[in-house]
Amino acid sequence: MEVLKNLPYELTIDVVITELKMRHISSQIKEIVKDVLKKATDIARPKAVYEQFYIDEISENRVVVNGIEFKSHILSKNVENVGKVFPYVVTAGQELEKIDVDEGDMFSSYILDLIKELILSKARESFEKILFKNVNIEKGSYMSPGSLNDWPISEQKKLFDLLGDVEKAIGVKLLPTFIMEPAKTVSGIYFPAEFDFDSCMLCLRENCPSRKAAFNPALYKEYTGKKV
Numbered sequence: 001m002e003v004l005k006n007l008p009y010e011l012t013i014d015v016v017i018t019e020l021k022m023r024h025i026s027s028q029i030k031e032i033v034k035d036v037l038k039k040a041t042d043i044a045r046p047k048a049v050y051e052q053f054y055i056d057e058i059s060e061n062r063v064v065v066n067g068i069e070f071k072s073h074i075l076s077k078n079v080e081n082v083g084k085v086f087p088y089v090v091t092a093g094q095e096l097e098k099i100d101v102d103e104g105d106m107f108s109s110y111i112l113d114l115i116k117e118l119i120l121s122k123a124r125e126s127f128e129k130i131l132f133k134n135v136n137i138e139k140g141s142y143m144s145p146g147s148l149n150d151w152p153i154s155e156q157k158k159l160f161d162l163l164g165d166v167e168k169a170i171g172v173k174l175l176p177t178f179i180m181e182p183a184k185t186v187s188g189i190y191f192p193a194e195f196d197f198d199s200c201m202l203c204l205r206e207n208c209p210s211r212k213a214a215f216n217p218a219l220y221k222e223y224t225g226k227k228v
């Protein structure tokens with residue numbers, strides 16, 4: 001398992017303020033953002049683990065990697081011609097969990113949560129660049145257990161089994177509910193891809209605040225054989 005212990009990221013106060021999407025930013029709000037951002041960036045150490053594996057077996061609804069069987073039709077379709085896959089976990093890091101903001105101070109807590117989310121997002125961007133360079137691919141996409149009904153979150157356990165001792169390597173624990181701790185952590189399988197696949201393109205959930213790509217009816221039909 002490859003371990004990346006201090007993923008580079010850059011997060012400015014302007015980026016945080018833009019993400020707040022507020023019409024008016026008072027000097028008081030700016031000060032709170034500045035203070036929480038400093039606390040976070042002083043200690044944040046985003047990390048990642050990944051590994052590369054050849055696919056052992058593949059059929060319509062399953063992919064076997066290093067003896068571990070993942071059950072997903074969409075994953076199978078995505079990796080049918082690629083040969084290799086790259087399971088990963090990226091985390092904003094448990095250091096951020098030690099930051100104290102007054103629990104009754106809802107606004108500071110909200111800012112802290114947003115900053116953690118942005119650090120994770122920036123860390124994923126730098127992880128992606130490092131991964132593609134290290135495994136020598138030009139383009140890739142990923143899928144995560146639990147993002148679509150087709151690949152249930154319970155498969156998270158198999159992903160962690162495939163990678164090894166993730167907790168020891170980067171402090172990310174998989175709970176019996178299959179949720180990862182710290183919460184600002186993402187996991188999944190990268191694969192070489194000609195186009196930018198995103199699970200959101202196949203997701204029917206309406207009004208999802210985390211949607212990253214528009215629903216694509218043609219792709220949905222191609223992957224599931226169903227019309228919407």
Ligand code: SF4
Nearest residue numbers: 199200203208210211
């Ligand atoms: S639309 Fe929302 S729920 Fe659906 S895959 Fe994207 S982020 Fe997940």
